[in-house]
Each structure stands twice: as C-alpha cells, then as structure tokens.
Amino acid sequence: MAEAPTLTSRQLVRRRRRAAWSRGWAEFRGNRGGLVGLVVLALFVLIAVGAPLLADRSGLEVTQATGGVLEPPSGEFWLGTDDNGRSVLTLLIWGARISLFVGLMATLISMLIGTVVGLTSGYFGGFVGAALFRVTEWFLAIPFLPLAIVLATVLGRSLLNIVIVIGVTSWAGTALLIRSQVLSIKERAYLERSRALGAGHGHLLRRHVLPNVVPLVFANTTLCVAVAILSETTLSFLGLGDPTRVSWGSMLDDAYSVGAITTGSWWFFVPPGVCVVLVVLSFTLVGQALEAVLNPKLRKR
Amino acid sequence: MSTVAADPAAVSAEAGSGRRRRGGGYGRYAGAKVLGSLGSLAFMLVVNFFLFRVLPGDPARTLGRGRLSTPEQVAEFNATYGLDQPMLQQFWTFLKNLVHGDLGYSILYHRDVSEILLDRLWPTLLLVGSATVLAATLGVWLGIRAGWARGSTFDRFSTSTSLTLYSMPEWWLGLLLIAALSVGVGPLPGLFPTGGLHSVDADPGTLSGVLDTIWHLTLPVLTLTLAYLADYALIMRGSLVDEVGSDYLTTARAKGLRDVQVRGRHAVPNALLPTTTVVALNFGFVVAGAITVETIFSIPGLGLLTTDALAVPDYWLLQGVFLLASAGVILANLGANLIYGWLDPRVRT
Amino acid sequence: MSDLLRIEDLSVTYATQEGPVPAVRGVTLGVDRGEVLGIAGESGCGKSTLASTILRLQPASATVDGRVLMDGEDVVTMRWGDLRTLRWAGASIVFQGALHSLNAVRRVGQQIAEPIRLHEPGVGDAEVDRRVGELLEQVGLPAARAKAYPHQLSGGQRQRVMIAMALACRPDLVIADEPTTALDVMVQAQVLDVLTTLVREAGLGMIFISHDLAVLAEVSDRIAVMYAGRVVEQGPANLVFTDPLHPYAAALGASFPRVGDPAARYAPAGLAGDPPDLRSLPAGCSFAPRCPRAVDACTAAEPVLELKRPTRAAACIRVGES
Numbered sequence: 007m008a009e010a011p012t013l014t015s016r017q018l019v020r021r022r023r024r025a026a027w028s029r030g031w032a033e034f035r036g037n038r039g040g041l042v043g044l045v046v047l048a049l050f051v052l053i054a055v056g057a058p059l060l061a062d063r064s065g066l067e068v069t070q071a072t073g074g075v076l077e078p079p080s081g082e083f084w085l086g087t088d089d090n091g092r093s094v095l096t097l098l099i100w101g102a103r104i105s106l107f108v109g110l111m112a113t114l115i116s117m118l119i120g121t122v123v124g125l126t127s128g129y130f131g132g133f134v135g136a137a138l139f140r141v142t143e144w145f146l147a148i149p150f151l152p153l154a155i156v157l158a159t160v161l162g163r164s165l166l167n168i169v170i171v172i173g174v175t176s177w178a179g180t181a182l183l184i185r186s187q188v189l190s191i192k193e194r195a196y197l198e199r200s201r202a203l204g205a206g207h208g209h210l211l212r213r214h215v216l217p218n219v220v221p222l223v224f225a226n227t228t229l230c231v232a233v234a235i236l237s238e239t240t241l242s243f244l245g246l247g248d249p250t251r252v253s254w255g256s257m258l259d260d261a262y263s264v265g266a267i268t269t270g271s272w273w274f275f276v277p278p279g280v281c282v283v284l285v286v287l288s289f290t291l292v293g294q295a296l297e298a299v300l301n302p303k304l305r306k307r
Numbered sequence: 308m309s310t311v312a313a314d315p316a317a318v319s320a321e322a323g324s325g326r327r328r329r330g331g332g333y334g335r336y337a338g339a340k341v342l343g344s345l346g347s348l349a350f351m352l353v354v355n356f357f358l359f360r361v362l363p364g365d366p367a368r369t370l371g372r373g374r375l376s377t378p379e380q381v382a383e384f385n386a387t388y389g390l391d392q393p394m395l396q397q398f399w400t401f402l403k404n405l406v407h408g409d410l411g412y413s414i415l416y417h418r419d420v421s422e423i424l425l426d427r428l429w430p431t432l433l434l435v436g437s438a439t440v441l442a443a444t445l446g447v448w449l450g451i452r453a454g455w456a457r458g459s460t461f462d463r464f465s466t467s468t469s470l471t472l473y474s475m476p477e478w479w480l481g482l483l484l485i486a487a488l489s490v491g492v493g494p495l496p497g498l499f500p501t502g503g504l505h506s507v508d509a510d511p512g513t514l515s516g517v518l519d520t521i522w523h524l525t526l527p528v529l530t531l532t533l534a535y536l537a538d539y540a541l542i543m544r545g546s547l548v549d550e551v552g553s554d555y556l557t558t559a560r561a562k563g564l565r566d567v568q569v570r571g572r573h574a575v576p577n578a579l580l581p582t583t584t585v586v587a588l589n590f591g592f593v594v595a596g597a598i599t600v601e602t603i604f605s606i607p608g609l610g611l612l613t614t615d616a617l618a619v620p621d622y623w624l625l626q627g628v629f630l631l632a633s634a635g636v637i638l639a640n641l642g643a644n645l646i647y648g649w650l651d652p653r654v655r656t
Numbered sequence: 657m658s659d660l661l662r663i664e665d666l667s668v669t670y671a672t673q674e675g676p677v678p679a680v681r682g683v684t685l686g687v688d689r690g691e692v693l694g695i696a697g698e699s700g701c702g703k704s705t706l707a708s709t710i711l712r713l714q715p716a717s718a719t720v721d722g723r724v725l726m727d728g729e730d731v732v733t734m735r736w737g738d739l740r741t742l743r744w745a746g747a748s749i750v751f752q753g754a755l756h757s758l759n760a761v762r763r764v765g766q767q768i769a770e771p772i773r774l775h776e777p778g779v780g781d782a783e784v785d786r787r788v789g790e791l792l793e794q795v796g797l798p799a800a801r802a803k804a805y806p807h808q809l810s811g812g813q814r815q816r817v818m819i820a821m822a823l824a825c826r827p828d829l830v831i832a833d834e835p836t837t838a839l840d841v842m843v844q845a846q847v848l849d850v851l852t853t854l855v856r857e858a859g860l861g862m863i864f865i866s867h868d869l870a871v872l873a874e875v876s877d878r879i880a881v882m883y884a885g886r887v888v889e890q891g892p893a894n895l896v897f898t899d900p901l902h903p904y905a906a907a908l909g910a911s912f913p914r915v916g917d918p919a920a921r922y923a924p925a926g927l928a929g930d931p932p933d934l935r936s937l938p939a940g941c942s943f944a945p946r947c948p949r950a951v952d953a954c955t956a957a958e959p960v961l962e963l964k965r966p967t968r969a970a971a972c973i974r975v976g977e978s
Contacts, residue, residue, distance in 0.1 A: 143343075144350045146588065147640060149632050151595035152613060156358060156629070159617055179588070232474070239476050240599060244614070258479065262603065267486050268501070275486070279479040286474035554756040561711055562771040563743035572770075573759050580761075651761055652805040 033299045040295020043288035050285055054102040065096035066252055076264070076271045086273035088257070089264040097252050098277055104253035105285065108169055109235035115173025116234070117180060117227055121219075124184025129192070129207075129215060139185065145178040154237065158246040165248040172237045180226055184219055191218050221300040228293035232286045239282050254278040332655030336648045344641040351633040352405070355626055356398050401626075410630070411623030415616060420627040423612070428631070430504055431608030434524060435597045438531035446536040447582070450543025454578070455570050457548055466544065469537040477534035478599035484526050485603070499526045502605035527604045531596050538592065542585045546578035553577075580651050587643030590636045659727070660861040661687040661710070661747070661829055666722035668705050668714055677934045679705040681885040682722070684961070687861045689828065692852070694876030694893060695865045696908060700931050702885040703865045707833045710863075711743050726829070744771040747829035748822040750851070753838055754814035758806040764814075765802025768792070768821045775825050791820040795850050812843035819851055829861045837866065848875060869909045873897035881905045884932050884942040887961055891968030901970040903947045941972070949974045 034040055053060065064070050071091035079086045085094035127138035154175050161167040191214065200210055241247055242255025243262070261267070261275035392400070404411065410420040449469070453462040472480070489501040500506070500523050510516045550556070551574065559569045601610030609628055616624040648654055668680040680702040687693045695703045708714050710724055712731055724731040726746055731739065748771075751757035759767060768788045772779060779787075789799030795816040806814055815835060822830055832851060836844040852875055855862045866872055872879050876893040881902060889902035900906040907927040929946040932938060938945055940955035947954065953973060961971040 140346075144347050146591075147347045147351070147633065147637050148354070149591040149594035149636050151591070151598050152629050152632050155598075155613065155617065156625070236474075236476055240478070240595070243476070243478065244599070244602070258482070262482065267482055268490055270486065270490060272486065275479075275482055279476065279483070282476060282479070283471060283474045287470060290470060290474055554751065554753065555759045557708070557713055558749075558751060558757045559759070559770075561713055561743055561749050563740040563745070563774055564770075565740065573762075576761050577759070653760060653807050 030299050034295055037295040037298060039291040040298075043291030043295070046284055046288040047292065050102055050106065050281075050288075053099055054106050057099050057103055061093070061096040061099045063100070065093050066100055068092065076266065076269065076274065078271070079273050085277055086271070088260060088274055089266070094257075094273055094277065097257055098254070098281060101252045101254045101257055101278065102281065104165070104248075104251050105235055105238060105255070105282070108165070108172065108238040108253070109231045109285075111169045112172035112176070112234040112238070113227060113231045115169065116176040116230060117223065119173070120177035120180025121184055121223060123177065124181040125188060125211070125215070125219070127181065128185040128188030129211065138181075142178050142181045142185070146182065148175075150175055150237070151240070154241060155244065155246065158241060163246060163249055165251060168238060168241060168247055171241070172234050176230065176234065176237070180223070180230065183226055184223065187219050187222050188215055191215055225293055225296040225300055228289050228296055232289035232293065235282065235286055235289070254282050332652070333648055336655045337645055340641060340644045340648070344637050347637050347640075348634060351630065351637065352402070355630050355633070356401055357394075358629075410627045413616075413621055413624045415621040415624060420623050423624065424609070424627050424631060427607060427609050427612050430606050431597055431601065431610065434527055434531065434601070434606060434608060435593060437524075438528050438535055438596075439593065441528070441532045442535035443539055443586075445532070446539025447543045447579075449536070449540040450545075450582075451547055451570070451575055451578075453540065454544035454547030455551070455574070457551070462544075465540065469540045469544075472533055472537035473541060475534070476599075477530060477596045478603050480533060481527065481530040481600055481603050484530055488526060499523075502603075504606055524606075527600050527606055530600055530604075534596055535593065538589055539582075539586065543578065543582050546581045547574060549581070550574045550578045576650065580647065583643050583647045583650065587640050587647075590639045590643075593639075594632050594636060660689045660691075661685075661863075662723075662725040663706075663710070664723040664725065666706070666709065666724060667720070668702075668709050669719045670715065671717045671719070675935050678885055678937075679718075679934065680709065683882075683885075683887050685880055685887065685890075687829065687863055689861050690856075690859045691878070692855065692862045692864055692876045694872035694879040695863060695882060696867065696869050696872050696879055696905075697882035698867055698908075698931055700934075701882040703882050704833055706882075707749065707831050707863065707865055710831060711747060711749065712739055713749075741775070744822075744827065745775045745825040746827055747831060748825065748827045750815075750818050750822045750830065750832040750835045752834040754811070754818045755806060757818065758814065760806055763803055763805055764809070764817045765792075765804075768802070768817065768824055771821070771824050787824070788820075791824055792817075794823070794854060795820045796846070810843075811839050812847060815839060815843075815847050816850060819847070819854070823854060823858070826858070827860065829863070830855060831863045831865070833865045834867070835864075836871070837868075844871075851875075869897055869905075881908065884937065885934065886942070886958075886971065888943065888972070889968075889970045890961065891965070895968060901964055901968060901975045902943075902972050903949050903974070904943050905970075907948075 057063075068090045071087070073083055073087035073091040073093060075087065075089055075091060077083060077087040077091075083093045083095065085098065088094055088097060123138055123142060127135045127142065129135075154171050157171045157174065158167065161171065200214060205213075238247070238253065239255035239258070242253050243259045245259055247253055247256050247259075249256075255278075257278040258275055261271070261278075266274040401411070408421060410424070412418075413420050413423055416423055449465050453459075453465040456462055485501055489499050502523075504520060504523050505516070506519050506523070553574075555577075556569055556573055559573045560566075564572070597608065598610035598613060600606070601608045602614060605611065609631065612624070613628050616628065663683055663685045666680055666683045667678065670677040670679055683702075683706060685693065685695075695706070697703050705714060705718075709720060710726075710731065712720075712734075714720065720732050722732070726742060729738070729742075731742065734742070758764065765785075765788050768791060769784050772784050772787060785802075788802050792799050792801055797813060797816055797820070801809070801813070801817075806817075809817065815838075818835070822832075835851065836847050839847060848871065851862075854860075864872060864875055869879075869881075873893050873896075878891065879889075879893045879896040880887045881889040881896065881900075881904065883904050889896060889900065889905045891901075896905060897909055900909055904927075927946060932942050932945070938955065940957055941947070941950070941959050944950040944954040951974070959971040959973050961969050963969050964975050
C-alpha cells in the first residue's frame, strides 16, 4: 500500500487558506444584500471604466453643447439637458468616474494613515502609543465637514486636493478600530509565546498581528468608500470640487444654482442623487456582508 | 468527594472584598470623562487658531477693495485688527480674550463675534435639536421593533428604508422635499416655503409668528429627522440583534415574563449601551447635516454663517464658528459618555 | 410514585440549516417531591435541552413530541398564560455560568425580586425587600449584597444568587443545570452544600444535571445517565455509581480517578472516540461504536430502556448476562 505524499507546511497553509477563501465566498454568496450590492457596483464600475464607449467625451464641453437649456428627456437626450445644453446622461456617465475615483483614492489614503496609526498605537503602547491614541481621539472630536471645508479652501480646488482632504479627515475611525483589534490580539497568549521563542517585532507584526487585522480592515474599507463618496458629493455640492471635472456632486451644485428645483427640472437633480444612493448603498451592503463573513461573532443563526 | 460545610469566615471574607469596590464609582468615572473633554477642548483651541491663519487670502485686500489702496492704509487696517503682530503673540491675545468671552471682531459684519454667534445659534439649535429628539425617539423605537422581530416583514421594510436613507446625502433629500412639497409636483401645489426662517411680515414674538416659524422649519426638520433617524434605527437594531441570543434573556423568560417585558426590561437596556457609544461617534454627522441643510433652506444659522465667512476669509468669525461646533461635538460626546456610565455599571468600577 | 414531574417519551428535534437534529429521543423520567434526580452525561447528550424543555424554553424552531406532566398537567400543550404562571412559581431553573445568565446592568436584589413581584403582585415593596434579604442569607450571603451588580460578585457568590433567585417563589421543583461546573473545587463544595440543604429542608423536588458522576452520586437519590439523546441507565444513585450496568455509565464513572486508589493512578480509564453526530446516528445502539462490550446484535436495533434489576433499568442487550 503506497503512502500518500506528505505535504510541506507551506502547502498545507496554502490549502487551508484556499479552503477558507471558498468557504468565505460561499457564505458571502448566501448574503443576498451583499450579492445585490456587488452586482450593482460592478455595473457602475463598468460604466465608469467604459465611459468613452458609452458617451462621447465631447458631450462634456460646454462650447459643443447641442441641446437647449434644461430640456426635458426626449428621444435625442434620454435624460434631458442641463443649463448649458449638455446631455445629462453623458454628464452622469462621466461623473461616475470622478465619484468612484475620489471615493477609492481618498479611502486608500485614509486607510493607510489609519492603519499605520492604529497599528503603531495598539502594538507599541507606551508613550508613543498613548500619544497617538490621544491624537486619534481628538481628531474624532473634530466635526468632519467644517474641517474639510477649511482644508479644501486652503488647498484650492482640484481633484487631487479633494482626495487629500477627504483622506486626511477620515482616518481616525479606522485607526480606532484597528487599535482596539490589535490590543485584543496582544491579549492573546501566542504573541507572548512567539516573543519567548525570539521573534522580533517585524515577524510578530507580519505573521500574527496583520493576518488578524486585515479581514477587519477589508470590511471597514468598503464602508469607508461609501462615506468617502458621500463626502465628495457634499464637498462638490458646496462648490469645493474640481471645477474642470464633472461629478455627481457638481451636477447637483449646478442644478441648485440654476434653480432646477424651482423649475421642476427633475431630470437634472434627481438622477445624480439616485446614482449616489445606489453606489453608496451597494458599498454599504457589500461592507456589511463582508463583516458578517469575516467576523464570526456576527454569525448568528 | 465529600462536601465541605460552608465556612462562615470564608463567606464573609468573600462578601467583604466586594464591598470595598463599590461607592463613588460614577463620580470618579464622570470626573475622568470631564477631564478628558477639557483636554480635547484645549487641543481644539490650538488647532482652531493656527488652522485659520493658514487660509489664503488677505482680509485687507478682500474687504478693502478699492478703499485701502496705499500700503499705509493697509498697514493701518492690519494694525487695527492686530494682524501685523507675530503669530504667537496673536495666539496669546486670543487666549486672553477667550477667557473674557471675547471671541474677536468680525471683519465682515462689523460686530463682535460672540454677538453674531449668539444671534445665529438659536436657529441652528432649534433645527438640530428638534430633529435629533424626533430622530432619536423614532429611530430607537424602529430599531427595537425591527431588531426584536428580525427577518420579519417589518424588519425588512424598516431596514431597507433606513439603509437607503443612510446612503442619501441629507441635502439631496432636502432638495427632493423642496421640489415635491414646496414647488409642487404636477397638479399638486407646494405646501411649504422654500426657505428662510420667517415670512417677511411675520413677527416671531407673536403666536402667529411662532406658527409661521414652525411652518418654515417643517421641511428642514423633516429632512434632518429622516437623515438622522436612519442612523439611530440601524444601530439600535444591530445592538438588539446582538443581545437576542443572550443567556440572561432565557433566565428572564424562565421567570415567566412576557415577551414584551423581556424585551423592554432586559434586552433593550443592554442594547442601548453600544447604541449610545456609536451614536456619540457619529455626532460629526449631526454638524455636517446642519451646515448643508441650512444652506439649501437658507436658514440663518451657524451653517450659513460658515459659508459666508469663508469668502473673506473672516478669521475670527470662522474661528468662533469652528470653536463652537467643536465644543458642541465635545460636549455631546461628554454627554453620551456620562449617559453610558449611568447605564452601564461595569465601567464605573 | 412520580407525583411532581413526569416526562413521558419526550423527543425534541432542532431544525438547523444542515437538517433536523434530534437532541432528545424518547426520554421517560419522573421526579417526586423531596427527591433529587441526577442526570449525567457528556456535552451534547441532550440533558440541557431536556432541562429547558421542561419549562418550554426550547428555541421556537424546535419540535417537541411527548408529554411533560407537572402535577398532572402537560407543559407541552399548556396554554400560554398557565405556562407563565408555572414558570418560576411551579418550577425554576438554576443556570450554569451565572455571569451571563444574570442581567449585567441590574442589581442582583432587583433580579431576585423580579419573579416575586411578577407572580405575587400583592406583596408590598418592604415585604419584597425583606424576602430578598432572607433568601440571600439562606444562601450564605449578607442581605446588603442585594445592592451589588453581578460583575461585583465572585463566581461562587453569583451562583448562590442564582440559587436564591430560583427559590424566590417557593417552587415545587428546581432544575439545576450544571450549577457548579464553572467553579473551582472549594467553592463548588460550598455551593453544592447550600443547594442540597435548602432543597431538603423545603421538601422540593430537584433535577441536578452534571457531567460529573461523582458529584451526582453525593447529591442525588436516583441517577439517570443520558447518551445521544436517550436515557441509557436509571437507578439509585449509589448503585449507578458503584455498580453501573450500562457500559457507558461504567466508562463515565471510571473516567474519574479515585483518590487514594493506586490502580486508578496507573491505568486511567478514558473512553476512545466521540459522541455520535446526532444528524447521522448509527443503526442500532448509538453507543455501539465506542462500546467495549459491543457485539453484532447491538447494531440491529436500538435497545429499549427496561428493568434489569428490581429498581434499576438499562438500555443494553448485554446487561443481564454475567
């Protein structure tokens, strides 16, 4: 009887990880909200990426506008026109790019800052850890919008600046979350045992702390993107976004300024908001589904 | 294995050790929280001051358009407002004045900042206050009902509505409400004013004036209530769902309590704890809502003030508003912490 | 004569995502007033399910067949109002793990008073406080401890609060579900002492559930051993412990080393294998796969619990032979 070949420890780990992934995916699929969210998100990402194919870029140029002012939907302009005669549908499609881009990039920044601060504050403790914690707490106490408005005014109106502003004002929540997770990991005995075996900080962080923190970060990121997109929309609405780019928020700002509300030009101020709601809702649903899958405590059957 | 008779000495020793831990718990807890808040406030003052000095634009140039053309006139302007002094000197002056309640002088409105703030404070408080109270009451009730009957039709409807409202920019909801209820849709006429706090001819002191104010505030309050409500409902539901499987609820049921009693006397008080914490963390959202909703409804409160002051930029006014907003958030956080300490005896020891 | 509690052919099946799980399968037991019935078994044998089903506290998704007769009335089909009256005033439960079984944000005095106020609404506040103080002193705690919160008490103190709470409405039956499992040995002894003294003094019936056969032997009059949802042996406590009939009961008793017995030190007697998966039970006797005395005939049909000696029953076809 031939013996089955023994697997190396690395192969075993890989196999176990793959099994965990497929189990997680199966569970995610069972969450209807998360699935719907994922589908809707994919749709919007496709629209954003495929914008040049869906609507000609020239449609964004004010000087090349062909339609009348605030025309209702028609055969030629499915969602009517804006105050400059541009097709609202075109604006909507291209606006998706900005909203998604800013949301994702800003989240990247806030995640980076938040993770670094949270890890350091939780893992290293002592004066540095305590100081970072105080800073995080104080940052959380500052109301987001006034600070963002001020920073946006300081830095000036550009795409990069909006990303920076949102990223720099939103990291505190993540930092707090990660810090508490790292603290609970520190409580567990295996860190101490590892250190007794001579493991250095780098090893401990890479092998023990990070793998337990990453799933949490993952779920949190998705929810952060949702908030970032809402923030971008609000800041653009207040006139602080990039004036050269169209985003859903800037469309709403235009609509408000030209009185589309009072003239009842619903095709101008309803669709951008609907898009924002759909995208933010989808990110939220996916984020909640991820939390349910990755956090066993929430799995209540 | 034989059973040992209860040792009276051991019993009283056990009992005594617990006794020392009681008493004065809440006082110490509250004191610690207040100190923490003061620290946050101090940090806020520093950030506040230096942040606005970094703003671009020169007040002299902006306000003195056409009038202050010569350097001497500009210098005189700067001297009057203390803008020519070194930064740290200005900060020290600021602190000294703060202690006396002097928040500076508004370049834009030519009045004391503290006066302007007081004037503009009450519309914001009225708006945000009523919206918060309404949203908290309704939201918590919705969350309890949905969380207790998880998966039911009510739950699914309530939760999906909450999620949708939560994903909406609150000001966009306001715009929709204006379009629907102020401007009117199709044949339906608008019922509410599109903005402002009072009608031009209304005297706010009289009863009809008060009713007029309420009429003006209906849509803004409705907007904010719906926006805040979603947050409360979702959080409360989540907290209650977490409690539902707990052992102490089985004990309560075993005692013969009815389902509603189990929910109200045992589950909800425990579920309120995480709710309080999360709601406290979300206070920044309350402030943001106030700013945007005031803007679209033209309510003359602190939110609209911020936008106006930014154009100059009117340093002292901006500082004052920011300070007030931050202080408000810190205070609200302190309040939430104190409430939490009162609800949960475990944090007091 | 089982005049207090009579469980007849009780079956409880949970509905789970992976299919129905029969936690309790055809259990028949009885408890008299003044009698202590011990129920022994490993985790997952159905003893806790049995305990909660007596007061109809099983999850809503579980199906219950059979009868649970309290003083002649069937709890399973009782009206809701009658059930709520029965709960705590007729029969009460002392739960395991008092930290989670008590409400963390209420004082223990309030929690003990709650069932009194519920079942005896006419009693005035002063009288309720007096009774709470009395109950606390009965379990060996000073009456002033009523003001404490659960987290301010030690494990043993909390468990005694649970006992005081269980006796608050002077029930006829007390169900103690692993009341001492989470405690260390010295405290365990004290709590056991309190519990058994109070029960005997008041002439109550008690069901004592534990995995520790030795504790049961000390405390109970009769013992029922459960395995995979069924009772596999029943009889007088000391006999079940010292001379078990069913192989599983023997293994359970043997797995606890006897202090001072050199043979036990050198030959620890554990039992290989795990309890069966209730979703896919083996054919015939559910213990057969682990049983040292199993033969082919054991897998043919599930053995019935029947009298093998005048006062003792066992569910094993190998019993009765020498």
